[in-house]
Amino acid sequence: MIENKRLAGNAQVSVQNVQNPLSRLAPSASNRGFSTMFSTGSADSRVLGSQTVTRERILIVEDEPDIAEVLRYNLEKEGFRVEIAGRGETGLETARHEPIPDLILLDLMLPGMDGLEVMRALKRETTTARVPIVMITARGEEVDRIVGLELGADDYVSKPFSPREVVLRVKAVLRRRLPEAEVPAGERLEVGEIRLDIAGHRLWVEGQEIPLTATEFRLLRLLIERGGRVQTRGQLLSDVWGYAEDIDSRTVDTHIRRLRRKLGAEAERIETVIGVGYRLRPEDAEAIPGSGPRPA
């Protein structure tokens, strides 16, 4: 185990040397491309045999050193490069600097600047707005968790958690963010006043561009592509979030709510099918009575 860790560490150093000058030239989007490229390189298998090694950078913002170290150990074992910040301010500072992290594990309860403030700041800045965030929450922080999801967090884990669960969540979120394979530039999905640029991950509603997180994009794309067909929460959790089982369907509801808000005049196109799930109404279909977004 120790031997493996040391080898993994060496491999990471050499890749980092290659990657740094590139990522300085190219901001976050292509930086992602490079991490993806390196994550499946054959050098990995030469060093570590069959073990899968990824190169993504994870920033952990967590003030409890024991928890941070357990997470670091488990993530590094999976080949991630890990940085730890013990305070919100330092976390924000680290996140802003190249290379921008591929994912941030963000504790909500932090001394000084708390997790939600950090998230607001991250989402305000163009360099960090698209970095996926997995919140670390504690019992009694349900409200903060919902606020966090509304602010644009992709997922959360609750303390006490198993490190294995965290690693699975991290991997699922990163998988969602991978560039779409074989999508020709300029390919679009359109329904009503909604226009989705697949390759560019961009949304326009009534001609106005609306920023989307990676998860919102996948959710909307899937709903449009399966237009008219009702998707259960379980289906959405599996196809959008990559979860094998129904972990927490409120995650789906929160994201749908946020997506509807972003769709503005087209919000009612996402219909709630009571007791089943959601569907996106195609242009030629009648609305299901009482299926629109309920007043908040």
Ligand code: CA
């Ligand atoms: Ca804490």
